[in-house]
Amino acid sequence: MNKLFTACVIAWTVLVVFVMMDISKEFALADIHKLEDSVLDATNRVRREHGLPILIKDVMLAENAKKYAIVNASKGFISHNHEPLVSRMPNNCTSIGENLYQGRDSTGDDIVNAWMRSQAHRENILDMEWERIGVGIARTGSQIIVVQLFCR
Numbered sequence: 001m002n003k004l005f006t007a008c009v010i011a012w013t014v015l016v017v018f019v020m021m022d023i024s025k026e027f028a029l030a031d032i033h034k035l036e037d038s039v040l041d042a043t044n045r046v047r048r049e050h051g052l053p054i055l056i057k058d059v060m061l062a063e064n065a066k067k068y069a070i071v072n073a074s075k076g077f078i079s080h081n082h083e084p085l086v087s088r089m090p091n092n093c094t095s096i097g098e099n100l101y102q103g104r105d106s107t108g109d110d111i112v113n114a115w116m117r118s119q120a121h122r123e124n125i126l127d128m129e130w131e132r133i134g135v136g137i138a139r140t141g142s143q144i145i146v147v148q149l150f151c152r
Contacts, residue, residue: 036062036135038108039146043125043133046112050126058151060090061134065147069138072145078102093132093151097124101146111146124150 044054068088072078078100089096099121101111115121124130130150138145 032137032139035108035144035146036137039111039135039137039148040108040133042108042112043148046116046125052126052128053131055130055133055150058090058132058134060092061088061132061149061151062136063134064088064090064136065134065149066136066138068149069136069145069147072100072102072147073138073140076140078145088149089151095129095152097127097130097150099124099146099148099150101148102143104143106144115148124148 040055040057047054065088068083071082075082080098080100085096085098088098099115101114103111103114106114112125115125127150129152131152132150134149134151136147136149
């Protein structure tokens with residue numbers, strides 16, 4: 001009887017652990033999606049402050065940004081050169097731009113403010129040419145990789 005009770009407790013504990021792990025993955029994914037939307041909102045807020053039109057979220061750009069965030073995470077460092085930039089440009093774009101960020105968990109405003117302190121990233125955010133945007137995020141350890149793609 002004691003062995004049966006112990007086996008049941010172990011089985012129940014394993015089940016609870018697996019359920020909790022699955023739930024925590026859902027929360028982590030929800031947090032990433034919220035942060036992606038927050039980066040997009042912060043970018044559009046900065047553009048409005050500078051008298052520029054807002055950028056429209058593009059699903060294909062967002063998917064490509066997510067894929068490239070995962071590539072950067074797998075390499076352990078960010079680079080625009082892990083793959084050619086043109087490989088991230090959907091067929092419906094005539095030109096493309098990209099901003100990358102690596103750091104600890106942040107808000108969308110923190111990430112965009114960091115980009116605004118860099119001349120090249122600032123120019124991308126404030127470029128009048130861009131019409132659409134895609135944001136993708138991947139986790140690597142305690143850090144996040146954010147890829148922001150622009151196109152027209």
